Amino acid sequence: VGERILAAGGYSGHGISIGTLAGRILADAVGGRLAQFDVMAGLDIPDFPGGTILRQPLLVLAMLWGRLRDRLGR
Numbered sequence: 001v002g003e004r005i006l007a008a009g010g011y012s013g014h015g016i017s018i019g020t021l022a023g024r025i026l027a028d029a030v031g032g033r034l035a036q037f038d039v040m041a042g043l044d045i046p047d048f049p050g051g052t053i054l055r056q057p058l059l060v061l062a063m064l065w066g067r068l069r070d071r072l073g074r
Contacts, residue, residue, distance in 0.1 A: 006037070007024045022040070025040055
């Protein structure tokens, strides 16, 4: 974000391992070890599908699908 400001985003749907890895990389960056952070910072972040019109309905559908799967134990 800035020279003295670091951030990590959410990794919803990608399991807990990528979030844990991001936390370790962020902790290393705070300690001055920026090599892995710079690699992650350079990754493209794709836009959520659906554009401005379908973004919200698709997000709601995806969340409902996840809730249904949770309730069914899958």
